Amino acid sequence: MATTDQEVNELIKREYEHGFVTEIEADTFEPGLNEDVIARLSAIKKEPEWMLEWRLKAYRRWLEMEEPDWAHVGYPKIDYNSISYYSAPKRKEDMPQSLDEVDPELLKTYEKLGIPLHEREKLAGVAVDAVFDSVSVATTFKEPLAKAGVIFCSISEAVRDYPELVQKYLGTVVPHGDNFFAGLNSAVFSDGTFVYVPKGVRCPMELSTYFRINAANTGQFERTLIIADEGSYVSYLEGCTAPMRDENQLHAAVVELVALDDAQIKYSTVQNWYPGDENGKGGIYNFVTKRGACIGKNSKISWTQVETGSAVTWKYPSCVLRGENSVGEFYSVALTHNYQQADTGTKMIHLGKNTRSTIISKGISAGKSSNAYRGLVKFGPGAEGARNFTQCDSLLIGDRCGAHTFPYIESKNKSAIVEHEATTSKVSDEQMFLCRQRGIDPEQAVSMIVNGFCKEVFKELPMEFAVEAGKLLEVSLEGSVG
Amino acid sequence: MLSIKNLHASVEGKEILKGINLEIKAGEVHAIMGPNGSGKSTLSQVLAGNEAFEVTEGEVTLNGENLLDLETEERAREGIFLAFQYPVEIPGVSNLQFLRTAVNAMRTHRGEEEMNAAEFMKLAKEVSKQVDLDPSFLKRGVNEGFSGGEKKRNEIMQALLLQPKLAILDETDSGLDIDALKVVSDGVNALRSEDRAILMVTHYQRLLNHIVPDYVHVLAGGRIIKSGGRELALELEEKGYGWLGIKDEETADSAAN
Numbered sequence: 001m002a003t004t005d006q007e008v009n010e011l012i013k014r015e016y017e018h019g020f021v022t023e024i025e026a027d028t029f030e031p032g033l034n035e036d037v038i039a040r041l042s043a044i045k046k047e048p049e050w051m052l053e054w055r056l057k058a059y060r061r062w063l064e065m066e067e068p069d070w071a072h073v074g075y076p077k078i079d080y081n082s083i084s085y086y087s088a089p090k091r092k093e094d095m096p097q098s099l100d101e102v103d104p105e106l107l108k109t110y111e112k113l114g115i116p117l118h119e120r121e122k123l124a125g126v127a128v129d130a131v132f133d134s135v136s137v138a139t140t141f142k143e144p145l146a147k148a149g150v151i152f153c154s155i156s157e158a159v160r161d162y163p164e165l166v167q168k169y170l171g172t173v174v175p176h177g178d179n180f181f182a183g184l185n186s187a188v189f190s191d192g193t194f195v196y197v198p199k200g201v202r203c204p205m206e207l208s209t210y211f212r213i214n215a216a217n218t219g220q221f222e223r224t225l226i227i228a229d230e231g232s233y234v235s236y237l238e239g240c241t242a243p244m245r246d247e248n249q250l251h252a253a254v255v256e257l258v259a260l261d262d263a264q265i266k267y268s269t270v271q272n273w274y275p276g277d278e279n280g281k282g283g284i285y286n287f288v289t290k291r292g293a294c295i296g297k298n299s300k301i302s303w304t305q306v307e308t309g310s311a312v313t314w315k316y317p318s319c320v321l322r323g324e325n326s327v328g329e330f331y332s333v334a335l336t337h338n339y340q341q342a343d344t345g346t347k348m349i350h351l352g353k354n355t356r357s358t359i360i361s362k363g364i365s366a367g368k369s370s371n372a373y374r375g376l377v378k379f380g381p382g383a384e385g386a387r388n389f390t391q392c393d394s395l396l397i398g399d400r401c402g403a404h405t406f407p408y409i410e411s412k413n414k415s416a417i418v419e420h421e422a423t424t425s426k427v428s429d430e431q432m433f434l435c436r437q438r439g440i441d442p443e444q445a446v447s448m449i450v451n452g453f454c455k456e457v458f459k460e461l462p463m464e465f466a467v468e469a470g471k472l473l474e475v476s477l478e479g480s481v482g
Numbered sequence: 483m484l485s486i487k488n489l490h491a492s493v494e495g496k497e498i499l500k501g502i503n504l505e506i507k508a509g510e511v512h513a514i515m516g517p518n519g520s521g522k523s524t525l526s527q528v529l530a531g532n533e534a535f536e537v538t539e540g541e542v543t544l545n546g547e548n549l550l551d552l553e554t555e556e557r558a559r560e561g562i563f564l565a566f567q568y569p570v571e572i573p574g575v576s577n578l579q580f581l582r583t584a585v586n587a588m589r590t591h592r593g594e595e596e597m598n599a600a601e602f603m604k605l606a607k608e609v610s611k612q613v614d615l616d617p618s619f620l621k622r623g624v625n626e627g628f629s630g631g632e633k634k635r636n637e638i639m640q641a642l643l644l645q646p647k648l649a650i651l652d653e654t655d656s657g658l659d660i661d662a663l664k665v666v667s668d669g670v671n672a673l674r675s676e677d678r679a680i681l682m683v684t685h686y687q688r689l690l691n692h693i694v695p696d697y698v699h700v701l702a703g704g705r706i707i708k709s710g711g712r713e714l715a716l717e718l719e720e721k722g723y724g725w726l727g728i729k730d731e732e733t734a735d736s737a738a739n
Contacts, residue, residue: 428570429534430570431570431572433530433532433533433554434566434569434570434572434624435572435580435584436531436553436554436555436558437530437531437554437555437557437558437562437563437564438558438580438583438584438587438640438644439555439558439559439584439587439588439591439644440555440583440584440587441555441587442555444583444587448572448575448579448580448583449572449575451574451575452572452573452574452575452623453573453574454574455574455575456574
């Protein structure tokens, strides 16, 4: 069909909804990275000595590391000394205040992003930790959560208030030396979320963090640590957006999850960082290390991600399945458009007996974008009876984009079973013709077809997010027929 | 209602329709017959606005409005419906969601309120019974894993839901066993009304035993070479396309169907 591919591409021209900048006075470090900068950062956060030591150790290690270049992405070399490593809105105290004391400008910002920070209305059932540039500005529903014994606070607070828990688990899932970006994050992480769910507690509400980059020339390096003690359950969501800027900005986060015996963690992400403009100018470099350790028997960690933003994505939420009968899941939708590049997937490391994992990955490529699935399924010698099922589907829109699948399988146990399915399809002219012949607008048709393609993943998202994710794809696919 | 004058159309530079003239009035049922490759399906695709085909000459009007100026979806909203010969699958999109989106697109176009999920569910269940499709089909992906017969019934169900002005049925009988043919025909007959026209494209006469047309046209080499009433189809069945001087490699098989 002569023009349809082109037309479909026109349909996914997007307007980035969250590209505004908040005018707010901020304390921002001069660009540059050295041990003094790290010491200053640590001092501002009133961190104990051990934390600073930990950072410096990571920094020295990082200096010896090399930036990875194996991913199927390309970007100009990053000058790590041109980035500012700390920026925070000015305020009297360096602690998240009660909601009444939060700068109204900030409240307005979150309101505009659809994340009202008052404990009612739309997000009544969801507790939010709002991270603005380098700091957590507010955390809602702390009291009712505390009644249930759940600790939900910024990681900076946790370092001060729950040092024994932080020291016990920080860096155990993603150590300093794990990779270049994780090393950098360990040295300079500025805020993020800490969650501890005690034994036998089912967390009474959804927990979430909303990450907002606002300041220019800064990097955001958040660190999240979630610990689910024996027999507990928690569902956690994260969302993220940034202003539209011509310069690229770095976001290098580390997320560590720990599930003890019979515990379950459900971690969902809707990633909508600024993707750059239609010529590939600007956008966030999203270089993130996310890993969960199923330490306990019968534990379960489930990752669900909807990735529509960022100029370059490098992200492999993984599970280390150490406990017997533990379960890892990865459900992913990654949409790339214009010049976006994504290299994303997962690692399922089976160490314990009868461990099971499921990987469902849906990649959608449009425009001139490149979308790669990279996944490792590994069975250690002790992974008796372990099994994995992997399904990777790619959907191409137009003929100038690319989809790639890089599956790696390593098995040191003969009893392990792995199944792998992969498909590549296109939004076909016939499908478009059928929809249009039934009176449906072309853009609605594309959106419907893409949503259908992602259905298996969307059904894994918590209700509030499933609706949000569906809408996000619609927005991403918005435009007019060329 | 529909007026086709000297319609020429080509695909990939090859001319398929070489001057079609046809007038269809509201309430009429027309059958277009012809051997394979005569341009029957092309005619239905061109009327529905498939962009793979290029109209090089001629005009088509629907109730006086120039149809060829309209986009595919606009034609659909003006009341053109095409029942596909090979309906395509849309995985993960439920039939129900697809149909409601379509029905609401039409309603919005007519300035009517959209139907909510509950209202639509009720309507869709009723209509699915009319074509003997279990309501569970509504929850399945569009044509996903449907048998040939189920796909055809699903097409007719859509026509019944969308209530078009002109329903074009492209080889709706192909691949149907006799029971399914009966169900589909009953569905089409239920569509017949004074203010609606039906254009059936078929290779075989047997469909016309179930849906009796007012007019029969024989298409060959991109032109209508003969028109007549119901009796023309019977005559064709008896004498074969060869009677009109047309080669058709499938005529010999038609008796078997």
